[in-house]
Every structure is written in structure tokens, then in C-alpha cells.
Amino acid sequence: MAKILIYTGSPGVGISIAAAAEAARSADAGKRTLLLTYGSITGLSALLGVTVGNTPVEVAPRLDALALDARSELAAAWEETRTSLLPPFNNLDSDELPQPPTSDAAFALIRLRELAPKYERVVVDAGPHDPLIAALGVPDNLRWVARLLIGLDGQPAQGSLLPGLLLPPEFTSNLRRVLAEAERLRSLLDAPASMVCYVLRPDAAALAEARLAIPAIQLHGVTVGALVAGPLLPPNPEDARLAPLERLQAALLDEAAALWSTRPLLRLDISAVTGGHMPLLLAGRAMGDAGAVKVRSPIGNEYRGEPALTFELPGLPQGAIGLTLSGDDLIVRVGPYRRHVPLPPRLRGIRAVRATREGDLLVVRKR
Helix, strand or coil: CCEEEEEEECCCCHHHHHHHHHHHHHHHCCCCEEEEECCCHHHHHHHHCCCCCCCCEEEECCEEEEECCHHHHHHHHHHHHHHHCCCCHHHCCHHHCCCCCCHHHHHHHHHHHHHHHHCCEEEEEEEEHHHHHHHHCHHHHHHHHHHHHCCCCCCCCCCCCCCHHHCCHHHHHHHHHHHHHHHHHHHCCCCCCEEEEEEECCCHHHHHHHHHHHHHHHHCCCCEEEEEEEEECCCCCCCHHHHHHHHHHHHHHHHHHHHCCCCCEEEEEHHHHHCCHHHHHHHHHHHCCHHHCCCCCCEEEEECCEEEEEEECCCCCCCCEEEEEECCEEEEEECCEEEEEECCHHHCCCCCEEEEEECCEEEEEEC
């Protein structure tokens, strides 16, 4: 199975450039590599200098690239299923369907599951962090809605909105299959088979956003194993007018290195923005191999031998977290992000929890 590197981060061109640079370096190092994006087809084609489409195309020796067209994927899925639906749904053409939020990420994971066994490394350009975090939360949201409506934990939920006796058995069985499939797709991103490389734009606003986005990604069980800063101005630029910007950039990088001291901070040179295979390859070589980083799951079910729910939330500012206990779910808020996390079996049924910060670790235990 391929090692999967998910590139996301501060909105900007740096994500696509860093992903392409890593893919070029990986292929040059001898690994059969796939670069996959579910963003702009034209953007990836312009960056690589090769026309890229909805199926893998060879860019260089051992390097293939694919730009997923989510609309085409939705159309194909609809044509496969609509014949089994009742009127008026089976009369709808795929062009009439709206594009569901986060569906592009879901289709990307489906293709990833299909293609990953054919490669040694898959590099995914996932775009900015907000859509990725929303996509990671879909299985939890589906589970919460299903449990509220009909109950899906073995028996109908007490007070559920739709009593199970009023629903055909195929409805609940299909819903269970959807939930299981969503969890299986998200599990493709579990450590150590995969990790996120967070691309940090070198400005103060991006640094502040990253202090919330990186913990939020880890809150969903996906490890941020490395940071890539860039595109960066060269040190001691020839143009003296750039010197103040270079000093500001250096100060921000020092702050980032201190905030995420347990993770490598790789550098993406600004020369890579010109695109083309050789500039990307040179930038990738200078960055180094992000995939060599060893990662582990950011969520655990024990702390010092006692039952607990632990989250590694690196760089999270003080006061930026909130907790609410809701039945057997813990609702964790990280700035503007939140997740419904199922409690581990040994903590279920409790009425109160206490939470402490142990460095980057949030520890939730029985009060």
C-alpha cells in the first residue's frame, strides 16, 4: 500500500506547488508516484506543463498525475444508481443535480482507494484546510443525524424522530452501509499509512490560522506530520527593498519552529512558482522527503494506564478549546471547528468529565 501524503494549508498557490514538488522528488528518488488533485484541472496542467485529466497521465518517469473532475464522478455515480430509484428521482438527469458540499473530497478518497495499491507514494493536493476539515467531519455528522432520526447503535434511540417500525428495513440497512463506507474512506488517512503536510504561507495571518487548523485536523484523527513553509524569499535578497520582508519571514519561521518543535519545518523556495518539471524537482530536493517522517495517531484511549480520551493538539492557543458532554459523545471545539467524538467504551455512561492540558496533549478523564 502506498504512503499517502495529503497537502493542505493556508489558502494560496503554495499547496499545489509543494505537492507537485514532493511528487517530482519522490519519483526522481525511484518511487512509483501519483500526484492527485481534486481542484483545478487547468491549474495542475499549467503547473506541470502537461495536460492532465480525470485518469492518470505520465508526467515524468515513475510520475503520474490526475486531476479529479468531481462533477463527472457524480454523474457516473448517479447513472449507476438512478435506475433503482422511484419516480420522479429516476427521471432526473445528472446535469440537474447540485454538487453536494465536500463531495469532491469523497470522490477523491474513492479514487484513492482504487489507485493507491498501484503506487509506492500518493501525493494529494487537497487545497485549503477549511474544506478538508469539513470533509473529515462528514462521517461524524452522518452518524449524529442517523442516531437522532432513528437510532443506529443497535436499537432505536429513545425519542428518535422516526420510529424504526415506520421505516422499511432497506432504509436503515442502506443508511448503515453509507455510514460504514464513510468511516472506511476516512480510515484511508489513518497513521502510519498516511499523514498531512501542512503548507504554511509565511505571513502573520496564516500563522494564526494554522494554530487552529492544525489541531483541528488532528482532532479528526489525521496526523499532521510535517510543515512546509513557503513559497519563501531567498535569504539576503539582492534587492534591498525585499530585506524587511525577508526579516519578517525569518521571524515567522522561527515562531513556527517553536510552536511545532516536534515536526520538521521544510522550506519551499519561491523559484518553484515558475512551474515545470525541473524547477519543481529542484524545489522538492531542497525540501527533503516529508514521507520519511514517522507518525502515530493523534487520538488515544488511555493516559498513564487509566481510561482517558487524549488528543494531540500542537500549537493550539490557550483558551481556544471547549468541551461538551452529550450522551456518549464528547463535543470538542477548536476555535471555529468542532467534532463529535465517540467516547471509548470504558468512559461511556459517565455524567461528567474533566480535561487538562499536558503540553500539546489534551487529556479527558472521568471527573
